[in-house]
Amino acid sequence: MQVSEENTESREGFFSKTEWKFIGFLVLAVVLTPIFYGLPLLSPLFAMGTSVRLHKRKMVWLWSVAALLVLMSIAPFILRAAGLSNFVVE
Secondary structure (H helix, E strand, C coil), rough: CCCHHHHHHHHHCCCCCHHHHHHHHHHHHHCCCCCCCHHHHHHHHHHHCCCCHHHHHHHHHHHHHHHHHHHHHHHHHHHHCCCCCCCCCC
């Protein structure tokens, strides 16, 4: 008895649909960073409405990357307020 593998080969890919969504949300967070300071946090928030929310590790990565991008965006202002830098041009 031979098992047909035609159906499984057509559905297999390098990444699953959830992984593609995860990559898309990561890219969205990076793309939203230069537009406004807090916008990268919208990416994991939108991901909560998809199948990505079922994967705890992926959600932790999304929130961590988004938070890091926001901190990098506002770091010059925080350093300026602390008197440690004069990088921000008025």
